[in-house]
Amino acid sequence: MEYHDKEITSIAYQKDDATLIFTISNIRLVCKGVEWWELSSFDIQNVIFELNIFTNANIPAYLIGEYSWVKNYQSKDTLKFIHIDSSVGMNGMIVASDIQEIHITTKDSI
Numbered sequence: 001m002e003y004h005d006k007e008i009t010s011i012a013y014q015k016d017d018a019t020l021i022f023t024i025s026n027i028r029l030v031c032k033g034v035e036w037w038e039l040s041s042f043d044i045q046n047v048i049f050e051l052n053i054f055t056n057a058n059i060p061a062y063l064i065g066e067y068s069w070v071k072n073y074q075s076k077d078t079l080k081f082i083h084i085d086s087s088v089g090m091n092g093m094i095v096a097s098d099i100q101e102i103h104i105t106t107k108d109s110i
Contacts, residue, residue, distance in 0.1 A: 001101055003051035011042055028104055033097030039090055046089030054081040067093045
């Protein structure tokens with residue numbers, strides 16, 4: 001899915017299974033097996049400029065410089081690095097073992 005100019009309307013963390021869930025328009029982005037994250041504050045408006053998913057093989061050096069703690073997770077080949085670059089509001093990096101996109105209807109709740 002293309003995330004450019006989509007708004008993050010909710011975020012939730014389920015501690016028991018280390019799952020971080022973002023609601024983005026009509027999509028739930030579910031990050032499972034979350035090992036770490038660093039997110040700026042969740043504001044009234046949170047519009048994505050770019051959302052990219054990287055592995056150890058292709059994470060850019062500038063992101064490793066910006067999020068120096070990422071080095072601690074680069075030895076685990078199965079992890080994914082999700083980088084949210086915002087136009088407005090929340091941005092950051094999440095490290096997780098799996099990511100799923102779930103299409104939702106407006107009647108679905110968090």
